[in-house]
Structures are given as structure tokens and as C-alpha cells.
Amino acid sequence: MSKYDRRQFMKTAGAVVGASLALGMTASASNVFAADFPTAKVNTTGLAVTDKTVKVGILHSSTGTMAISETGSIQAEKLAIAQINAAGGVLGRKIEIIQEDGASDWPTFAEKSKKLLENDHTAAVFGCWTSASRKAALPVFEKDNGLLFYPTFYEGLEQSKNVFYTGQEATQQILAGLDWVAKEKKAKTYYLIGSDYIWPRTAMKIARKQIEQHLGGKVVGEEYVALGDTQFGSVINKIKLKKPDVIYAAVVGGSNVAWFKQLNAAGINAKKQTLLTISVTEDEVLGIGGENLQGFYSAMKYFQSLKNPNNEKFVAEFKKMWGPKSVIGDVTQAAYEGPWLWKAGVERAGSFDVDKVVAALPGYELKTAPEGYVKVDPNHHLWSKLRVGEWRADGQADVVYESPLIKPDPFPKGYQ
Amino acid sequence: MFGYSMADIGNILVMQGFSGLSLFSVLLLMALGLAIIFGQMGVINMAHGEFMTIGAYTTVFLSKLAVKYDIVNYYFVFAIVAAFIIAFAIGYLVEFVLIRHLYKRPLDTLLATWGLSLVMQQIFRSTFGAKEVSAELPQWLLGAFQPTPDIEIPINGVFVMGLAAVVTFGVFLFMFRSRWGLNVRATVQNRVMAGAVGINTKKVDRVTFALGCGIAGVAGAAFTTIASTGPTTGSLYIVDSFMVVVFGGAASLMGTIASAFGIAQAQSILQFFMTSSMGKVSTLLVIVIILMMKPEGLFAAKVRK
Numbered sequence: 001m002s003k004y005d006r007r008q009f010m011k012t013a014g015a016v017v018g019a020s021l022a023l024g025m026t027a028s029a030s031n032v033f034a035a036d037f038p039t040a041k042v043n044t045t046g047l048a049v050t051d052k053t054v055k056v057g058i059l060h061s062s063t064g065t066m067a068i069s070e071t072g073s074i075q076a077e078k079l080a081i082a083q084i085n086a087a088g089g090v091l092g093r094k095i096e097i098i099q100e101d102g103a104s105d106w107p108t109f110a111e112k113s114k115k116l117l118e119n120d121h122t123a124a125v126f127g128c129w130t131s132a133s134r135k136a137a138l139p140v141f142e143k144d145n146g147l148l149f150y151p152t153f154y155e156g157l158e159q160s161k162n163v164f165y166t167g168q169e170a171t172q173q174i175l176a177g178l179d180w181v182a183k184e185k186k187a188k189t190y191y192l193i194g195s196d197y198i199w200p201r202t203a204m205k206i207a208r209k210q211i212e213q214h215l216g217g218k219v220v221g222e223e224y225v226a227l228g229d230t231q232f233g234s235v236i237n238k239i240k241l242k243k244p245d246v247i248y249a250a251v252v253g254g255s256n257v258a259w260f261k262q263l264n265a266a267g268i269n270a271k272k273q274t275l276l277t278i279s280v281t282e283d284e285v286l287g288i289g290g291e292n293l294q295g296f297y298s299a300m301k302y303f304q305s306l307k308n309p310n311n312e313k314f315v316a317e318f319k320k321m322w323g324p325k326s327v328i329g330d331v332t333q334a335a336y337e338g339p340w341l342w343k344a345g346v347e348r349a350g351s352f353d354v355d356k357v358v359a360a361l362p363g364y365e366l367k368t369a370p371e372g373y374v375k376v377d378p379n380h381h382l383w384s385k386l387r388v389g390e391w392r393a394d395g396q397a398d399v400v401y402e403s404p405l406i407k408p409d410p411f412p413k414g415y416q
Numbered sequence: 417m418f419g420y421s422m423a424d425i426g427n428i429l430v431m432q433g434f435s436g437l438s439l440f441s442v443l444l445l446m447a448l449g450l451a452i453i454f455g456q457m458g459v460i461n462m463a464h465g466e467f468m469t470i471g472a473y474t475t476v477f478l479s480k481l482a483v484k485y486d487i488v489n490y491y492f493v494f495a496i497v498a499a500f501i502i503a504f505a506i507g508y509l510v511e512f513v514l515i516r517h518l519y520k521r522p523l524d525t526l527l528a529t530w531g532l533s534l535v536m537q538q539i540f541r542s543t544f545g546a547k548e549v550s551a552e553l554p555q556w557l558l559g560a561f562q563p564t565p566d567i568e569i570p571i572n573g574v575f576v577m578g579l580a581a582v583v584t585f586g587v588f589l590f591m592f593r594s595r596w597g598l599n600v601r602a603t604v605q606n607r608v609m610a611g612a613v614g615i616n617t618k619k620v621d622r623v624t625f626a627l628g629c630g631i632a633g634v635a636g637a638a639f640t641t642i643a644s645t646g647p648t649t650g651s652l653y654i655v656d657s658f659m660v661v662v663f664g665g666a667a668s669l670m671g672t673i674a675s676a677f678g679i680a681q682a683q684s685i686l687q688f689f690m691t692s693s694m695g696k697v698s699t700l701l702v703i704v705i706i707l708m709m710k711p712e713g714l715f716a717a718k719v720r721k
Contacts, residue, residue: 063538065648067546196693225692228652230643231442233435233573234687234695237428254548254652257644265570266431267560287548287644 032347034092042091042351045145048121049352054093056081056339057100057116059127059137064104065228065253070129072283073151073335074099075322077126080339082321090343091352098122106136113137117144123352124149126338129331131155131199138163147354149338152331153278153300155202156410161358164341165381165408166334168301170206170415172406173278176386177299178207178248180401182215185274187245189220193235194250194279196224203250203278206415213414220244225251230258236266249277256284260292270295276388281329282395290395300330302371303389303397314370327395333370340366341376373405381408427566436684438573441580443676445638446653447660448587449631451672454661456604456624458522459515462529464657465650466536467629470506471499471636472551472645473544479551479640489554496579496637503633507626515625516618533650540647548646557641572641579638583631584673590627591669600624663703665713675714679703 034051048055058077060070081095089095098120100112109128116122117140124147128134131154141148141162148163156169181187190211194200204222211217220242223235239247247268251259256279263269275296282304285293304315304327314336318328341361346352349360362378375383383405389397450464475495482491514532518525557575560568591597602610603620611617635653636645643649664675679699687695707713 062546063541065651067541067648068548068646071546223692226696229692229696230639230652231435231439231683233438234432234684235692237431237435238688240431241424241428254644254646254649257548257550258642261572261642262570265558265560265572267562267568283547287550287646289550289552 032088032092037091037350043123043353044351045353045355046121047123047352047354049093049123052093053096054090054352055096055098055120055122056342057098057120057122057125057127059100059102059109059112059116059125060129061102061104061133062099063101066102066104066129066133068253068287069283069331070102072326072329072332073127073129075326076151076318076328076332076336077339079318079321080336083317084339084343090346091350095339102127102133106130106132109133110136110140113140113146113148114144117141117146123147123346123354124339124342124357126151126335126342128152132197134158134163145354147342147357149342151335151338153334155199155206156412157202159379159381159410161380162354163380164338164361164376165410166337166341167331168384168386169381169408169410170203171409171412172301172381172384172386173299174203174206175210175412176403176406177276177278177388178210178215180299180386180388180403181246181248181274181276181297182211182217184401185246187274188217189242189244189246190217191220191239191242191244191247192222192249193239193247194224195227195252195255197227200224200250200252200279204248206412207248209415217245225255225259227253227255229255232259232262233266236262236268239268240266245274247273247275249275250279251277252279253284254287256280257287257289260288260296264292280391281331282327282397283329283332285391285395286327290391290393293391294393296391297400298389298391298397299386300389301384301386302328302330302333303387303399304328305389305396306371306387306399308370308372310368310372311370337366337369337374337382340368375405377408379408379410381410383407423566427564430567431569432684432688434569434573436681438570438577439684440677440680441573441577442639442642443656443660443680444580444584444673445576445631445635446657447664447672447676448583449628449635450657451661451664451669452587452591452631453625453628455668455672456600457519457621458525459519459625460522460526460529461625461628462526462654463510463533463536463650464529464628464632465652465654466533466540467503467507467632467650468636468639468653469536469540469645469647469650470503471633472640472649473540473636474499474502474633475637475640476549476551476645479553483552488552489556492554492557495551496634499633499637500630501633503636504626504630507629508622510629511622511625516621519621533654537647537650544647546647548644548649550644551640553641575641576638579634583634584669587631588669596620596623659700659703663707663713665715668713668715671713671715678714 043049060074061067085094102109126149129152151166153167192204278299280298344364345357345361349356361376364376366374386403387399388401390400391397453459453461478495482488560570599615599620603617660676664671683699686698
């Protein structure tokens, strides 16, 4: 991933003498020297870059209700940065992390973004999780021309020059997953259920259109439960009455546990009922308990059980750093890609300047991603595959379907 | 009717009735401890949810041990007792260190216990990690009764109902049929007089507070059967608990039971006929309206003014 685009290189490092140019073109990550890239050249916008170090920010919630989800992202980003540093850093500079806590509070995310960009002058920030936190931080990044790598699968309908989205947007997760379940399970009737906030509601809006207009199916019920709710008795009874072919779920966080436990207790299990969820990863399964999920499906782009050399290496090193009991979910993996993409962008640009990195990154192919091959699209999202995983009792999933590489489309026609 | 067969409607009525009862027992378990502390001592215990979490973590911890020694089918009853004892002990300590200095300033108890809840959440996070964990449940708690092929009654719901009944009965015995309960009630009515006739009011306070915390611990243990455990689990339940206590009228055990029943049935029925969120909102609206008319709650204790 450290091969340079020759033209970019010539353009930005034209003054460098022939000897070091030759070195640069054949360079591997470990023998790029900061001296070949004088700070004055690679940083013309006053970022926190010195001859030896470059500062980046990690901005997630390590306290508050979202800490449960965001901890994995923090761990993955720290692992990626440690690996990059061990391999010689970025343009010969070691990455220093400034970690801030968004505390599951959206105004705090905005405030900390401001701090990371205006006081610390970080060259890039890896962070945010919920759409609400991203929307709060976004104006700050746009105003200060910062660079954010955002890891969570989300509802789409957004694109910013200052953000790279390493999770999947709606079409890559929702549409592809529904297509699979309609074809594979011959599903006609669907019951939609989600937590009551922006992501599930937008997701269900898109899902409903897909079901009714393209799959010839019928939505027999649509339901939202309050965040954190643990009482699903009435909802489950309604589902029993409607007898849908598929329960399509986007219940998030702690509610998930109650939801699946009560589904099972009410006799709705994989033997009788197809259930496809877009909000359960290995992280949630820890709380839900594999036995309550066994046989149900998740639509994600990554599962820890993926079999490929990149992933085996990633899982081993993640566990080495964060303990043998740690699990890796979809978002954790997407968070891991952030620092690597940023490094590639900087090296392709030969500069830390945000505008140059933003210009250099589209078209980049990350061949070492644990999920396999991904590519950065000009719309700042990644080309990725959808995978459907069938949960096992041990909390891991068997991948039963893998789509072709899907081009990201954050503004799908007819779904807005 | 509504496009369903009569048999369907009948089955749903049975299951829906059960789901209301099950929510009732959950609300009751949550609110009982709070009602004792708030009603009898006037302490607004914002850390009540965290005492539930203590009970839940105790159960999770014991379940891990049970898995290790292969006694998953038997441990759960012990876990409930252990949850009570540990939450009781910590409550006892908290009263001694923190609460007893604040009896004359009830509003300050709100702040102090809120701070305590934040501290406890952080302790949970540092000790057990930020991720949610689940207790391993014994086989006999899983699955459902099937009296007919179409009716399924979740066993964990029945279990929580039974537990709520036992705990409520226990509290009733303690408060109204024991020497201790008499002392508690006397202290609440007139602290100075109770002290004068030889009741150790300090000890009464401490035991009452600890008892409330212990019941919260039991509630926490029960919740591991329906939900997961994380550092912030407690804060999910605290609002509902206060809602039940305030609606019922603080000082009354009957009020707590009636209010839990009313809220649970209203919510359960409304959620079935409306959407889930709307059901909750409508329930809250009704509560607010009733509280506007009866500010003391459903069953206000008669106080001489």
C-alpha cells in the first residue's frame, strides 16, 4: 500500500534531488524518511506535523450509553496506528494520538472536534459512531477544513468533502440484504421493527420502498420502540398475529438483548421464523447470547469469522493487543480501515494537507483490508461487499451469502 | 374482526394479558425498593438503578462460575439471594458514609445519590468493561409453556411474576407484621418521639435504606432473564421506577402496587393497538393528567397538615 503514484510524487516533491527520488519510487513503507519530505513542503496549512511526528485525533464515546459500541472502534483505530508506526509511520513520521471522549453527547462531539482541529491541529480525526454525533461534528469539520474518517454503517443521504465513510451506506446493506432474503427465502410479507431514532427510521423507509416497489412484497407492520426499551411483549404478540415471512429488524443497543431473549421465550426462533437484522454484530451478540440468535441472519459487510489471510492476521493481532476474549464486529473492522486509508492518501498526495489528501484518496484500493478488497469511490464511500451471516450458538456467524462488490450510492434514486 | 379469526383473537387476548401482567411484575420489582426508601425516609435515591446493576452483575458473575463448575441448572436461586445480600451490604455502607448526613436536606440526597450513581457506573465500567454481558440461564428458565398450540407463555416472564409476588409479600410481612416494620413506621411518623421511646432511629434508617437497595439487587438479578447487563443498565430503569413510585403516591405500598399495575396494563394494551412509541407516550400523558388532578399520587398517605 505504499507504492506512490508517480505523477503526484513528481508534482509535490519535484525539488528533491535525484538520488532520493529514486529511493522514493522504490520505497517500501519502512524506508521512507521524513528527511525526504521536509515538513515545510508536506504541511502548508499549519497542521500538527513536525519532522518526527504527526498528530491525529480519535473521537469516540468512552463514557455514556454509546461506550459499549464505540470501544471496539477505539481499539481498532489504536491497533491500526500502532501497526503503521511499527512499519515506519506516515511519510517517516510517527503518529501521535490525541484521544477525546464524545461522552455519547452530540454537542460534546462538536466541541471536541473543534478542540482537535483548532487547538491541536490534528491532521486527521478517526471517530463518531451514531449519525447524530456525525451530524453534530460535520459543520466543524467543514468550517475548519478537517478530515474525518467515519466507521459506522449508516443511512446514507450524505456526502461531505471532509469526511470519508468507511462503513456501508444504505444501498450496500439494506437493499442488498433484502434482495437476498426475497430471493433465497421466497419472502413476500415483511414486519419492520426498529429503535426510534433517525437511522432505523430512514433505513425502514428505504426498506419499505424496496420491498413494495421492487420485490413485489408487502409490509404487514412497521414498529419503533423507544431507545433502551426492554418490554417487547405487545410487539411480539402483534408479530404473531401478522405471521410475516420475514422480521426485518434494526433494534439497537441494550434493547436488542431484551428483544431477542423475549422473541425466543415467546417461541419465535429460527426454526419457525426468518429474521434478518441490520444492527447485530459480534459485539451485540456478547450481550444477547448466541443461543438466542442461533439461525437468525445479519446483513453486514464483515464478520469476524471471514476466511481470508488479511482477516486471519487482523483477528490474531487484534486479540494479541486487546485480549483473547475480545470480539470484532462490522464497525470495528471499518474503523480499522480508517488510519490505513488516511496513510495511503497522505502518501499518494506526498502531503498532509487535507485538500491534497482528499484529492488523492479516490480510486485507492486497499488490498489488505480484513473484509477483503475495498476501493475508495469519488463519493468518499467504499466499494464493498454485502455478506449475510447466519449466527451460531457460540456467538460467531457463518457467512451464507456474499454479494459482488457494490458501488456506493449515498443518494439512491427514488429512495429519498 | 380486524381480519383475524376468533381463535386468533382469543389467543392474543391471553398472551396480551400475560404480557401486561409480566410488565406489571417488572415495574413492581423495580419500584418496591425505591418506594420503601423514598416513601419511608424521604430520600430520593438516584442510585437505585445502580443497585439493580449490582444485582445483575452478581448474577452474571455467579453464572460464569456456575458454567465453570457445571451447575448452571441450580445456581439461579442462590444468585438471587446473593444479589440481595451484596446490594444490601453496599446499601448499608452507603447509608453510613453518605446518606445519614443528608436526612435534613432531602433535595441534596438527589444530588448526592446522582453523583453516587455516576461513580458506581464508572466503577462498573472499570471493573467489568464497557460491553454488555449476559448471564447464562438455567434450562428451566428458557422457552415457553404451550397450553394450546397457539398460545405461548414465556417461562422467564412467569418466573419474574413469581419472584415479584414473593418479594412483595416479604416486604408486606416486614413492614406490617414485624417488630422492625413497626419501628420503621414509627420513625417515619415522628422521629423524635420514636427516639424518645427507645427506638434506635439511626439503625432503623440504615436497615430501611439497605433493605431498599437489597430489593433493587433482587430486581437486577431478575432482569438478567430478560435483558443484558452493562454499566449503564440502571439508568434505563430509573425513570420508570420513579414514575411508578410518584404515580402511586410515595408512602404507600398499596399505591406502588396499584400504580405499577395501572401503568403496565395501560402501556401493554396501548402498545398493542397503537405503535410501540405512541403507546408509551400516551401512557405518560395519562399519568401527567392524573398527577395534575391528584398531585399526591393515587394513594396518598394521610398526613396531618
